[in-house]
Amino acid sequence: MIDNVEWAEKTFGEANLGDPRRTSRLVKLAATLANTPGKPLVNITESPADMEGAYRFIRNESVDATSIAETGFNVTAGQAERHKTLLALEDTTTISYSHKSIRNELGHVNQGNRCRGMLAHSVLLFAPESQEIVGLIEQSRWTRDITTRGKRAKHASTPYTEKEGYKWESASVNMSARLGAKIDDVISVCDREADIYEYLLYKLKTKQRFIVRSMQSRHIEEGENKLYHYASQLKSAGQKQIHIPQKGGRKARNVTLDIVFAPVTLKVPNNKRGESLPLYYVGCVEHGNSKEALCWHLLTNEPITTQAQAQKIIGYYEHRWLVEEYHKAWKSDGTNIEASRLQSKGNVERLVTINAFIAVRILQLKFAKDRPDDSSCEEVLSPKAWKLLWLKRVSKTPPDSAPSLKWAYTELAKLGGWKDTKRTGRASVKVIWQGWFKLQTILEGYELAMSLDLDL
CATH class of the missing domain: 3.90.350.10 (Transposase Inhibitor Protein From Tn5; Chain A, domain 1)
Structure with missing residues (x-):
């Protein structure tokens, strides 16, 4: 699983929306939505200018939802090879x-x-x-x-x-x-x-x-x-x-x-x-x-x-x-598109289309638990990411070899607040993604500290 900015660029960076500035805005908006899916734009944009830019894009009748989707479909076609x-x-x-x-x-x-x-x-x-x-x-x-x-x-x-x-x-x-x-x-x-x-x-x-x-x-x-x-x-x-x-x-x-x-x-x-x-x-x-x-x-x-x-x-x-x-990940548990309160069909379709591809990303993370038992967590997490997750959850020196994918699934879910109260062993999309987002925050903080050469 690559970070949200890189994912948004790979998924939507080639979108033909009639103006390269619209494509840039699409990539930025997709990365923002992927960071904290299911939240209103007003709560997740970094500044008033970003919020206004995001809403202008969603309300822009010149932006065709079909063109946004076609770009994502073509990326999937390439991965299918x-x-x-x-x-x-x-x-x-x-x-x-x-x-x-x-x-x-x-x-x-x-x-x-x-x-x-x-x-x-x-x-x-x-x-x-x-x-x-x-x-x-x-x-x-x-x-x-x-x-x-x-x-x-x-x-x-x-x-x-x-x-x-x-x-x-x-x-x-x-x-x-x-x-x-x-x-x-x-x-x-x-x-x-x-x-x-x-x-x-x-x-x-x-x-x-x-x-x-x-x-x-x-x-x-x-x-x-x-x-x-x-x-x-x-x-x-x-x-x-x-x-x-x-x-x-x-x-x-x-x-x-x-x-x-x-x-x-x-x-x-x-x-x-x-x-x-x-x-x-x-x-x-x-x-x-x-x-x-x-x-x-x-x-x-x-x-x-x-x-x-x-x-x-x-x-x-x-x-x-x-x-x-x-x-389910698209409509409620993940991107929660049915909670949107946009005022026109066109606006809804643009937002729904972007979130359709974010929902796939969320499902990919949830499905990790069902991969073969010998799957390494490095199939979804970078070496640096899983070692930070280990330090956060286990609080001791990480092992030399990467733990399993199922370990990563469980620890990400627990990081997101999962308690497994129903004893099913299956966490919801929401808590897994919350754990993923917290891990990305930890990773960003680590990278910032290293770039500034701080003695932490």
Whole structure:
């Protein structure tokens, strides 16, 4: 993890905003926001002049949020070249606001009349071999016309390209344009909402790799069966053990899953025109018949002929939760964009876009705990930084070799005020980042003392 100024320069330094002074302001603003994410600009700018400059940038209608985002996407595309296989983890979320001054500029978000907002579809690149979050490669935002609430009744007669479901194909088109030939190494990983005939057909025709969780038991050409009934008759190819963590009112538990797989051919839906879709099915079903039983029906164009290949597909799908964690870091726990009180949609979009990339940086730090056990903390901290963290937390001479990444995760969290009162071993994004910020302050103080040659 490089310091915030260097990160901001690398991420946004090439932004084409029509004036190099705007780009310089963008870099400075991004570095300031990254230092203390989630705080109002008035509280984190160093001087009244900096505060005024930051607000002028956010309010400048000549600054295009799309241009800001495109620069960050291109940086991610460059970083993707370092990895052999990449998962494109996709999901959609709502960004909601309740303050009245902006309600007229935003649309409905299915949260009643109290809230208005926009929707965002994000694609996060993840490298499974190195267990590394690479970056944000695509993100689109849109608002729903408040007068079209209840439009679902006209869903069948609405053209595919005008439906919200088209976002999946649109995201793949944009991602492919940025990655070029590298798209051949990318596997899109999507939840049930992406189980759309036209989207699956597009991925097959363009030979783009994908894993999509099935939403419905589609008709298949294998016998007279529907997909789920056919899957229930398949012979188990083995079992898989997974741990479901505690969340909200849900208790943590260990789960045994049966694995099945087979080639299948999806028939064209009765209300569609097109061709049958030759795919592979991978099932992952928990023992028992309770309502809480875990059941994944996965569709993919990755060849599946062995249990090992089926397990790899399931393992890839297990990482889809990272994009949900990303949205959480973006919306509330990290950059806290939903707490913004800006007065216009354009201003919100500019601030939201900058914070979209800061949220990735926050998530990268949080995910460090899940890296392999032998990972060194020097993957995220410089030698000087971890030694200062050691002195601060352990209060004795640092060891000759760097401690583990998990050690750094725990100590950064504790530096940020984490107590692990729930005994989960997982700290929130907020306390990890607070610990990171405190460590950067310690590091800056050390560097200043050394530059002045003070005898401390």
